[in-house]
Amino acid sequence: MSGQFDEVIHAPNRLRICAFLAATSEAEFAVLRDLLGVADSVLSKHLKVLQDAGYLTVTKPTGRGRVKTWVKLTPAGRTAYRGHVTALQGLIEQDRTQI
């Protein structure tokens, strides 16, 4: 299977976000912020880019106590991420065969 290199996912922090979310069903905003070691506003900007691309959804479930924000990849986001990883693996394989 040949993957599709994805410029939206390629940025390091967005790649980290996608890799983390692809390994889970859903993750909390603060967990992603700690993973990246960035301010809330920086994470929000990255999430917005991915959200605008249709790669993730952000929800704030209602309930008692402090409302937490949850983030999950959409099926399109998972497909794009898998394609990007396959493209990266293809590039490495290409480098090996050229040596």
Next chain:
Amino acid sequence: MERNAADDLTIIAEARAAVAERYITPWWYHPVLGVMIAVYVTAFALGGTVVKLVAAAVFVLAATRLASTYRRITGVWINGLEAGRASRWSKLVGLVMAVDLAGSWGLHFTTGLVWPVLVLQPFAVVAVVLMGRRFDEAVREQLRSGV
């Protein structure tokens, strides 16, 4: 400095390892789930229609509460049926519940005895705890191995 594909795969591996480190199920989670299943099965096997319906509603509410508590504590959620190879352990938990339910109901229905139903439940609790822990181990292992 320009990144290459190998650097990107390292970023991905680190993110997956971060999930594995984060994915620590509280010690009480699987015992509580096992006891919830045992109580539900007992009520279903021994109770009348009203008891069966109430037990099902209470079980669904309790399971929802248990999952939301887990999510609040850990900050991550991995659906048991969306976990790749590790999902076989969560499917086995479902099978244990189905066998326990059918066995307990069948035993009581055919013999009228209560004690076999009660004797079955500790085994179900132990099976749920063991398989739940195997699921967690399998998830962590595949997070640390693949990309």
